[in-house]
Amino acid sequence: MKxxxxxxxxxxxxxxxxxxxxxxFMDASISGLCAEGxxxxxxSAMQSLNLKKILDEEQSS
Known part of the structure; x- marks a missing residue:
């Protein structure tokens, strides 16, 4: 890989x-969570990203 x-x-x-x-963050804020929440x-949203899917999409394009 280059x-x-x-x-x-x-x-x-x-x-x-x-x-x-x-x-x-936006979804949580709209739902009424405080800044910390x-x-x-x-x-949590970043942790749940499907990195394999992102890489597979990159390789197929």
């Missing part, structure tokens, strides 16, 4: 983590 490919994969995973965190929800 170095540029590794960087692209890493950037896509980082982007997916950021998106999951933002969505998790919303942050926990954001972290």
């Amino acid at each position: 170095k540029t490919q590794n960087i692209e994969y890493a950037e896509n995973i980082r982007g997916a983590c950021i998106k999951a965190a933002q969505e998790g 919303a942050m926990e929800a954001a972290i």
Whole structure:
């Protein structure tokens, strides 16, 4: 695997983590959780990401 490919994969995973965190935080905030609870929800959203699916999608494109 080329170095540029590794960087692209890493950037896509980082982007997916950021998106999951933002969505998790927003959903929790809308549901009325405090900032600490919303942050926990954001972290949980990142932990539950299916990294294999993200990599498989990258390899198929």
